[in-house]
Amino acid sequence: MKVFQSVNSLFASNTYVCVGRTGAWVIDPGDAEECFAFLGESILSGVFVTHSHFDHIYGLNSLLEQFPELVVYVSAYGKEALYSDRLNFSMYHESPFVFKGENVVVLKEGDKVDLGDGLGVEVFETPGHDPGCLCYKVENYFFTGDSFIPGVPTVTKLRGGDKKASKASLEKIMGLVTRETIVCPGHGEMVNGYMLLDL
Ligand SMILES: [Zn+2]
Structure with missing residues (x-):
């Protein structure tokens, strides 16, 4: 599986495009244009x-x-927020966002999503930044969203944030990082696990 990182025009959030042999x-x-560019011919x-x-x-x-x-995988709270410009905070921006699709699968702690082609996604609940935060492990890639941005304290001041939960989630996340892990956070650079563990 190949992983491409795209830094978005809005708040410099990270989008990751994962391209396998049979799917993406x-x-x-x-930014969707960037996604299309990385996807190329992949579906x-x-x-x-x-x-x-x-x-x-x-x-x-x-x-x-x-x-x-396409299927959207998200936590239960995250699903609610997909359809609520209040919960996803977009109502405070110029272009309020509400998801138009219906094909949503709700994930929880311990779930595994089989992507085929020998690829699987492990799901971890990591509340704190937001009640519905999930982290995903695929091969040695670890997508941590805003629950863990190396070198940056987790933001817990937004509505739904919880400092105590975030601390517990950070400990959980660090327990899942190995030297071979590539941490792919929601903002900032991708970081190799050994750089975090050798500090
Ligand atoms: Zn966030």
Whole structure:
């Protein structure tokens, strides 16, 4: 699986495009044009949302237009926020966002999503930044959204944030990082696990 990182025009959030031999997946869709460029001829089969803050989901409807079959994977709270411009905070921006699709699969702690082709996604609940935050592990890639941005304290001041929960989630996340892990956060650079563990 190849992983491409795209830094979005809105709040410099990260979108990741994962391209396997038989399918492709996007984590946290922002600028759709960038996604299409990385996807090339690949068919987008699924989108994984780490949390439904506006800057991590605003590309969803554009992707859906191009790939009407796509499945969106998200937490229960995250699903609610996909359809609520109040919960996803977009009502405070120029272009309120509400997801137009219906093909949503709710994920929880311990779930595994089989992507085929020997690829699987492990799901971890990491509340704190937002009640519905999830982290995803695929191969040695670890998509941590805004629950863990190396070198940056987790934001817990937004509505739905919880400092105590975030601390517990951070400990959980660090317990899942190995030297071989490539941490792919919701903002900032991708970081190799050994750089975090050797500090
Ligand atoms: Zn966020």
